[in-house]
Amino acid sequence: xxxxxxxxxxxxxxxxxxxxxxxxxxxxxxxxxxxxxxxxxxxxxxxxxxxxxxxxxxxxxxxxxxxxxxxxxxxxxxxxxxxxxxxxxxxxxxxxxxxxxxxxxxxxxxxxxxxxxxxxxxxxxxxxxxxxxxxxxxxxxxxxxxxxxxxxxxxxxxxxxxxxxxxxxxxxxxxxxxxxxxxxxxxxxxxxxxxxxxxxxxxxxxxxxxxxxxxxxxxxxxxxxxxxxxxxxxxxxxxxxxxxxxxxxxxxxxxxxxxxxxxxxxxxxxxxxxxxxxxxxxxxxxxxxxxxxxxxxxxxxxxxxxxxxxxxxxxxxxxxxxxxxxxxxxxxxxxxxxxxxxxxxxxxxxxxxxxxxxxxxxxxxxxxxxxxxxxxxxxxxxxxxxxxxxxxxxxxxxxxxxxxxxxxxxxxxxxxxxxxxxxxxxxxxxxxxxxxxxxxxxxxxxxxxxxxxxxxxxxxxxxxxxxxxxxxxxxxxxxxxxxxxxxxxxxxxxxxxxxxxxxxxxxxxxxxxxxxxxxxxxxxxxxxxxxxxxxxxxxxxxxxxxxxxxxxxxxxxxxxxxxxxxxxxxxxxxxxxxxxxxxxxxxxxxxxxxxxxxxxxxxxxxxxxxxxxxxxxxxxxxxxxxxxxxxxxxxxxxxxxxxxxxxxxxxxxxxxxxxxxxxxxxxxxxxxxxxxxxxxxxxxxxxxxxxxxxxxxxxxxxxxxx
Numbered sequence: 001x002x003x004x005x006x007x008x009x010x011x012x013x014x015x016x017x018x019x020x021x022x023x024x025x026x027x028x029x030x031x032x033x034x035x036x037x038x039x040x041x042x043x044x045x046x047x048x049x050x051x052x053x054x055x056x057x058x059x060x061x062x063x064x065x066x067x068x069x070x071x072x073x074x075x076x077x078x079x080x081x082x083x084x085x086x087x088x089x090x091x092x093x094x095x096x097x098x099x100x101x102x103x104x105x106x107x108x109x110x111x112x113x114x115x116x117x118x119x120x121x122x123x124x125x126x127x128x129x130x131x132x133x134x135x136x137x138x139x140x141x142x143x144x145x146x147x148x149x150x151x152x153x154x155x156x157x158x159x160x161x162x163x164x165x166x167x168x169x170x171x172x173x174x175x176x177x178x179x180x181x182x183x184x185x186x187x188x189x190x191x192x193x194x195x196x197x198x199x200x201x202x203x204x205x206x207x208x209x210x211x212x213x214x215x216x217x218x219x220x221x222x223x224x225x226x227x228x229x230x231x232x233x234x235x236x237x238x239x240x241x242x243x244x245x246x247x248x249x250x251x252x253x254x255x256x257x258x259x260x261x262x263x264x265x266x267x268x269x270x271x272x273x274x275x276x277x278x279x280x281x282x283x284x285x286x287x288x289x290x291x292x293x294x295x296x297x298x299x300x301x302x303x304x305x306x307x308x309x310x311x312x313x314x315x316x317x318x319x320x321x322x323x324x325x326x327x328x329x330x331x332x333x334x335x336x337x338x339x340x341x342x343x344x345x346x347x348x349x350x351x352x353x354x355x356x357x358x359x360x361x362x363x364x365x366x367x368x369x370x371x372x373x374x375x376x377x378x379x380x381x382x383x384x385x386x387x388x389x390x391x392x393x394x395x396x397x398x399x400x401x402x403x404x405x406x407x408x409x410x411x412x413x414x415x416x417x418x419x420x421x422x423x424x425x426x427x428x429x430x431x432x433x434x435x436x437x438x439x440x441x442x443x444x445x446x447x448x449x450x451x452x453x454x455x456x457x458x459x460x461x462x463x464x465x466x467x468x469x470x471x472x473x474x475x476x477x478x479x480x481x482x483x484x485x486x487x488x489x490x491x492x493x494x495x496x497x498x499x500x501x502x503x504x505x506x507x508x509x510x511x512x513x514x515x516x517x518x519x520x521x522x523x524x525x526x527x528x529x530x531x532x533x534x535x536x537x538x539x540x541x542x543x544x545x546x547x548x549x550x551x552x553x554x555x556x557x558x559x560x561x562x563x564x565x566x567x568x569x570x571x572x573x574x575x576x577x578x579x580x581x582x583x584x585x586x587x588x589x590x591x592x593x594x595x596x597x598x599x600x601x602x603x604x605x606x607x608x609x610x611x612x613x614x615x616x617x618x619x620x621x622x623x624x625x626x627x628x629x630x631x632x633x634x635x636x637x638x639x640x641x642x643x644x645x646x647x648x649x650x651x652x653x654x655x656x657x658x659x660x661x662x663x664x665x666x667x668x669x670x671x672x673x674x675x676x677x678x679x680x681x682x683x684x685x686x687x688x689x690x691x692x693x694x695x696x697x698x699x700x701x702x703x704x705x706x
Contacts, residue, residue: 025443026470029704032504039440039500040416043433046409050076052402055421057432068405068421068429086116086125093125095138105140114158115175119183124233126157126177126186133157133177133188135233146186146231147238153193153215160191160224162217165644166602168253169303178253180260185282187230187254187263192245195222201641204670214643217601219618220610226251228265230282239285241265241278250602252301254280257333258311264290268301272606275299277307277335290335293322297529298606300489310356317341317361319348324526328361330380341382347524349373352406353399360384362399362406362424368392370522371450371463371495375399375406377424388426394496407432411497413448413465416440435497446470446506450495453515456545460518460527463493464546467502467512472555479560479696480511480550482584486539487568488607489528491520510696511556517542533614535596535607536621539572540580547583559585560696562633566590567645567674570636571623574653577634578626586633586695588688591642591674594623594649627656635665635691637684639672665691 031038045058054065056076065076083098086105091112096102105125106113116127118138126135131150136143147156157177164174177188193215201212217223228241228251243249243265252266262279265287277291293299300321308317315338318329326348328341342348346367352375353362359380364373367387374389375397389395393410400406404424411417419433446468452461469478485492493516502512516522517539519531530538543563550556563576563584570592577587596604596618597611611618619625638650647668657664667687669680676684686705693701 025439026507027443027445027500027503029504029702032500032507034499034501039437039443039445040435040497041437043417043419043435046398046407046419046432048398049400052400052404055398055400055405055407068400071430084118084122086118088113088116093127093136095125103140105136105138106143107140115173115177117175117177117179119179119233120181121183123183126179128155128157128175128177131155131158133186133231135186144233144235146188146235147190147229153196155191155193156229157188158191159189160193160196160226161214161643162196162223162600162602163189163191163226166600167250167301167303172303178256178263180256180263180282181258182260184233184260185230186233187228187256187282189251190227190229192225192227194225196224197221199646201643201646203641212641212643216643216646219597219599219601219604219608220612221601223248223250223270223601228254228280230263230285239282241280241285242287243267250301252306253303255307255309257313258309259313264307264309264316266301266306268299270605271609272298272301272602275301279333279335290333291318291331293320295322297532300606301602305350308351308354310354312356317351317354319351321525324529325524328363339380339382341378341380342385343382345524346370347521352397353401353403355403360403362388362403364395364397366522369495370491371493372412373494375408386426388422388424390422390426390428392495394494405429412495413450413498416497444470445500445503446472446512448498448502450493453546453549455518455542460523460542462515462517462542462546463491463522464513464515465493465495465498466514467498467506469509469511470503470506474555476509477555477557478509478511479557480513480562481505481692481696482513482515482543482546482550482561482563483569484515484543484563484565484572485567485569486517486520486543486565486572488519488531488535489521489525490568491516491522493520493522505692508692508697510692511550513546513550515543515546531607533608533617534620535617536571536575536579540575543572543576544580544583547580551583562586562588562692562696564588564590568593570645574623574634574636575626578623578630581629581631584633586635586691588635588637588691590637590676591639591645592623592636592649592653593645594653596621598646598649598652623653624656627653627660630657630660630662630664632663633695635667635687637667637669637676639669639674639676641671642674644674 047056049055050065057064057066063076064073066073085096091109093105093113093116094102114128116125124135133146133156150156159174159176196215196217198213199216203210225245227245229238248270250268255264265278265280267276275293278287279290280287316331330338349364351363362377372394376387378385393412396409398407409419417435420428421430422428448467450465452463492514519528519538563573565573570589573587573589574592576584593599638647640647669676
């Protein structure tokens with residue numbers, strides 16, 4: 001892997017670096033928070049492509065298509081066939097064609113339909129109702145029920161919670177059915193939650209409150225039993241794929257072939273160390289193993305882009321990190337590896353376009369620097385590799401339908417967002433937009449820098465983004481806010497423009513820093529695998545390295561380092577204030593996991609195995625193990641209806657802290673889930689402001705916040 005940008009020794013930066021004669025203005029209170037004028041301006045949105053020769057540009061409420069050659073603009077009117085919307089309203093399904101009046105399709109207002117999905121040919125809508133799978137023609141004249149055994153523990157086409165959260169993804173909204181490309185069949189998953197333990201969440205509304213009960217499998221407990229079925233659109237007996245639902249196993253998102261003759265099913269063992277692909281015949285349910293991968297740590301069961309079928313019905317592209325780095329591979333449909341498409345000590349991100357005629361793949365990757373993203377092209381054979389984007393920027397690209405052009409929105413920590421039109425040779429054809437205001441250079445803002453810090457063992461360069469106080473003076477001392485997440489392969493450091501939301505605290509004299517550890521994804525799967533059976537170890541080791549680096553600087557206050565994060569970041573914050581209490585002074589933790597035996601099977605066991613198999617790892621990763629080290633300075637927030645990281649986590653930590661008679665702050669947000677309710681956002685923000693002023697700045701909260 002190419003080295004990360006060399007370490008910048010911040011101590012060597014003199015105040016003259018931050019003083020520019022032209023910089024005389026400061027952002028005021030409103031401007032710092034993005035209310036009113038800022039040093040950047042809104043630019044038109046470039047949302048994609050109308051066709052191969054016209055990109056889309058949104059100007060306020062109007063959408064234009066723009067000719068890539070002439071720049072000529074015209075109002076964009078989507079084709080009627082592509083402008084169809086299906087949705088649920090008042091518990092029934094409605095359909096709307098373009099700007100026409102919406103039409104009611106179902107007639108069952110007493111029972112809610114879920115996830116209405118239009119068939120590829122636009123003739124039918126599949127959906128679930130009361131844990132069963134249905135379809136209805138778009139006119140609403142014929143409704144077909146495919147399954148009849150749905151109950152409060154049997155779900156057809158509707159996900160069990162752990163699949164929704166961890167495997168298929170929250171974006172599915174519990175949807176677990178998939179149309180065949182030819183619209184003649186539907187594949188779906190059937191879940192049996194009978195053996196999955198029930199977790200009660202107490203809802204405090206009303207006089208008596210009530211319990212919201214969810215089948216939630218915690219680490220080491222029973223998972224749902226899963227079957228994969230197929231039905232014909234006109235109605236037919238369910239054909240079940242040839243798997244034993246009693247086996248302790250997981251199934252990933254299935255992928256239909258282009259010709260709808262087979263469907264690729266991802267299978268994984270409970271230990272998550274063995275991934276197999278099966279080509280399943282949807283008419284008979286028979287399966288044929290075509291891929292088998294094993295890793296000593298774990299394999300990620302991705303719910304997007306694991307497999308991309310090619311329209312020749314002869315090949316597919318596989319994304320895998322089996323070498324320790326995520327790369328693409330070309331396979332025959334029968335499962336034979338033809339060749340790696342990419343290789344090396346760097347990570348691919350996502351496929352952007354496949355030119356099947358010329359056998360070229362366009363994709364994004366973190367290659368030049370693990371904190372940036374670029375667009376590349378390469379032949380199927382792995383030859384003629386070329387970077388198409390430019391500069392030391394992170395690029396967000398939208399490739400044209402024929403791959404001849406792309407639009408890139410790009411920036412880095414020093415450069416506000418810009419937009420360019422580029423051809424597939426990497427030539428910039430036109431700069432389309434620049435969000436940098438004309439008087440940008442007249443403003444004195446806290447400078448932001450990207451650099452790396454060497455890990456204590458010297459093996460890794462830990463990426464860091466830091467924003468200095470506006471009038472930074474090396475002879476003064478400043479408090480620090482360190483914002484982290486910390487989860488496996490979930491880094492926070494990206495070399496992009498950060499806006500001006502950090503400028504209020506820069507004006508107030510707070511150093512703001514974001515950093516990543518060795519297993520956050522910058523060093524590929526081989527780096528992430530260091531966390532196997534050992535959550536909480538290397539993350540804290542590396543965060544302490546950054547803390548020690550900071551406190552060694554003469555311009556950092558020695559007793560005012562605050563660390564903050566939510567979810568996994570809340571876990572790391574609590575760990576820093578207990579196990580790492582010698583290095584961190586304050587913490588604000590949102591919805592923290594406090595013991596991994598309290599979290600779900602699929603996520604936790606991927607990294608930690610089960611509590612039965614790894615008791616020592618669970619003990620070492622628990623906040624409760626280190627509460628005797630706690631010195632104070634922690635604020636904890638949790639939603640009382642959090643169905644992801646249960647408030648049980650915080651309650652157990654509170655119990656341990658109160659037993660030891662040590663001070664801490666606690667805020668429970670009633671009615672809030674894992675993300676706090678919007679009605680609580682202002683209060684939560686003001687409390688963070690109060691905490692910063694009380695403990696870091698040691699002065700009253702300004703009247704502007706009141």
